[in-house]
Amino acid sequence: MKHYDAIVIGAGVGGLASALLLAQSGKKVALFEKRMQPGGRIGSSKRDDFTVDFGVHLISRGEKGPLIQLLDRCGVESNIEFTKVRPIQSTGGEKFKFPQDLKGRVSDEDFEAVIKMVTDVKNMTDEETGAFDGQTLEEFLDTYTTDPFVHACVSQIGFIYCCIPEYRLSAGEFARCLKWEAEAHASGYPSGGCVSILAAYMNGLEKYGVETYFGKPVESIVVEDDRAVGVIVDGEEFRADMIVSNAGIQETVRDLVGAEHFDAEYVEYVEGLEISFVSIIARFALDTVISPEIKMLSGFSSVPVKEYNDKLMAGEVPEELNSFIVVPSSFDPSVAPEGKQLVMMTTAVPAGIPDEHCPAILEALIDIAEESFPGLREHAIFVEKVFPADAARIMGEDGAGIGIAQQAGQAGKDRPAIKSPLAGLYIVGAEAGGAGVGTELAANSAIEFFDTYVA
Structure with a gap:
């Protein structure tokens, strides 16, 4: 039976950052990830020489934000340059x-x-x-x-x-x-795509000797004498002084630990936490460059916000659709072959939206993108379409755009606590603690965990 100072579950940003901070401080760390590939929402894939991010990303604070500052803090070289962007909004064309x-x-x-x-x-x-x-x-x-x-x-x-x-x-x-x-004043896109950030974190884990296990889902968290003491993976037990879960707070409490190890009030609280909206995404790899001047475009509907979302839930596509379009190849030509272009777009819809409503919303989103990128469809080498159910399947969670929603009553001082009521168990990522935009929220959660409970 192997024993570690800390076991981290999940190789999303929160898990990677927590493992790096722990290992850099001298602790013996193991990281388990159920997927074969680390990174969560900052992961990417290669297809036809395109580097395709899983998320539709800009990094809010770029090199001045927690993602890069954490690497600097741990002495990990990143050499990532950010192409700055000033967001442009649009409505009614x-x-x-x-x-x-x-x-x-x-x-x-x-x-x-x-x-x-x-x-x-x-x-x-x-x-x-x-x-x-x-x-x-x-x-x-x-x-x-x-x-x-x-x-x-x-x-x-x-x-x-x-x-x-x-x-x-x-x-x-x-x-x-x-x-x-x-x-x-540093929002932008990282050179080499978001996977360059992931690569820097993975280099850091290697530098400090973190033992990484990919394609190894944690089956359960071992509890003894009201304390989390280890995990079961492939029927084998691994022990640690602390268990750090980036698997999602609801999944951790309900599926990995079991509700019987918490008091009923905490279980009810966790199950009642609401997730953010979910995302519908399209990624277009183009055989030519269309509208090279566009790097990022945010469009919004002038329909009152509640009415807009009620329409979506009822299966009605508003004439104007909220949209967020990012063109990674306009920031960094290396993510697409020369003379070609990568265009990514998303719109957020309420969690629980019926699956049958989503295709029409996606086609409307593509129509909006085609207004700025004429001939988008006909120049597509390939198109990846991601619906909420796909994201849930790929990520192994409910498919939320962020995670536990940063809504009134669930943000700041009201954010779910990183330290769980079960001794030795901590929750990190976009599910507990932290503040900020997307991946930076997850990194801040890891920093808060380490500085509050470890350092």
Whole structure:
């Protein structure tokens, strides 16, 4: 029976980052991942010489954010360069920059209100943002303006950050994401694709001697005397002083440990946690370069946000669809063969949407992309279409765009705790602790885990 100082379950960003921090501190670490490939949402695949990211990504704070700073902290060289981008929004076929181009689209009073809101958020301390953790972005924005166009515009920014609409998104979390991105002024796409970040983490694990097991799902977490003491993999027991799970808080409690090892109140709390919206994705590999000037485009519907999502759930595709389009090859030509282009797009839909509604939504998303990339369909070498059920199957979780939603009551000080009630068991990733945008949320969770409970 092998014994380690720590066992990490899951090789998503939270698991990789936790394993790296632990190993760099001198601990003997084993990492188990059920898939053959590490990385979770920052993983990628090679197809016809295209490097295709699993997620539709920009990195909010680029080299100034926690993903790269954690590597620096652990003495791991990354040599990753980021191509910066200023997000462009569009609606009704017109492109504009937020917030300045709202001028003339809304009343002067509402425009000034938006500018004040952005200014107020940028001037908040991190501690001050916590006062708004339990308030929704909709409620927060209402104190400045109730203009529906402004709300639709700001809600789409919140969607890009946290994959939930304004009537659920925590205002405190939105404020942190907006403030940190503005301070860093470094959002961009990594050279070589997001897999370059994954490669740096894997190099770090090798440098510090982490034992990695891929294609090895953890069957259960061993509990003795009310403490997590090990895991069972392929019928074999591995022991450790601490178990760190990046497998999802609900999956960990319900499937790996078992509800009988927690009090009923905690189990009820965990099962009641809500996930973010889910994603519908299309990835186009093109045989030519179309619209080379476009790097990233965010489109939003002017339909009121709740009405918009009600339409989706009812099987009705709104005339205007929220969309997020990223062109990795415009940031880094190495992710596509010379003279070819990689275009990726996504739209967020409510979790639980009927599967039969999704194909029509995806076709509408592609129609929107084709407005900016004429001939998109006819120039496709291949197209990868990912529906929520596919993401759930691939990732082995509910297919959420982020994970446990960063909504009012589940963000900031109200985020699920990293330290579980079961001694020796910790939860990391986009499921517990942390703050920020997507993969940066997961990295921050790992940092919080290590600095609070290990260092």
